[in-house]
Amino acid sequence: SRVRNTHPFAHLNLIWCPAHLGIEGNEEADTAAKEAADPDADPEADPPPILTSLASIRQRIKAKLKAASLTPTPPTDSKRVAATNALPTLRRLRDHYDPPGTRRALAALPRPEASAIAQLRAGHSPLLTFLYRIGTVGSPNCELCGSPETTEHFLLLCRRYRGIRKALIKELERLKIPRRTQNILTNPLAYQPLATYIRLSYRFYRARHLRQNPTQHGQPRRQQAPKKPPRQPKTS
Template sequence: MHLALSTNWTPGHEGIDGNELADSKAGEAASRVQSDLDVLPECLRQPLPASASALKQHLRRSSASDALAIWRSSRRYDRLIAVDLEMRHPRHLFLKLVAQLPRPQSSLLIQLRTGHAPLNQHLFRIGKVPSPLCPACKQHDETVLHFVLHCDAHEPHRYLLRRAGPQRGYSLAYLLSNADCIPHLFRYITATERLHTTFTDLSSE
């Protein structure tokens, strides 16, 4: 059996009833106009199966929204955004920051950012030392801010922090959240020998 086929080009939708009707129905579908169920084939009268991809996207967005709400209601939220503004919308930036660090460094960095470093203010709060005063200068409470930027006793070593930048390097938030500053920060901490009994190895090798 031999069939003869021919093709003809026509300008799209111009004067062709079938094309015009199809275009009209496509517009109705796009505007969410539904057909009456009794005119649909039986297979189309049932609810369409859920899209696995759409469900995953919805769950991901919903989980992220719930996690952000829980995080912003946390007592630690205000403290951490004071150190790192990116924590207002935490994603994976901190994981990227510590990904290449040795474990002692990443552990101490977390403690410095949360205020739970083994410095006297925190140790006094948990009952491990009798006073929150700085053991180096004995004039102020030994907070993370005091230890890193203000203690006069550690001033000879603070030139190591200035390598992080003459101005921005003197922001605690910048020092604790910028990857370029981390090596200078840990060289400073090592030079002070303040935490050497707890963190014996802060080298980057």
């Protein structure tokens, strides 16, 4: 009645669709579903064969590989024994160069600064020593100082960043972190002042990025010259 009142000129046709009743295939499917849902069924009985898709096969293989990687394998030869004996040493190295809180400290930083710190830690940064090693530039030396532009040179020695380095050194002294490259790159407490130092140095940013965002990292915009007033027509 509500539909008739809302749409008085509408014509409704009711079409009844039969379910599985009387259809052989649907009857078999209904019977199989009831047998599978029967709580009194034998749990050890072999289930009927089920067609498996390629995606489910890949998923099962990945699950088995993951479970196998998490399961310790007993050593069967000298190489496995040596690897097992090296695990404590590897853990000590990991705890030394990647102490607890490293990932959390990097995740709290802006992505450009976190990426720059990760590059410095890995030794694959856009500093000239690395670029020279991979054949990108013709010289590894700093353009200002003439010394090789290593990570230590960039962080602690280069005269170009002497002004902004004072704030970094002051913060390291407050945090009681030794003024050494290894300590700066492996101590999560140093990452925040180090990120500020990297951001103010503009060393890790492309010139195109700075031109597009001149105020994002503290670089002032270029002052535009005032427009000249339009010429007034001469009057006779």
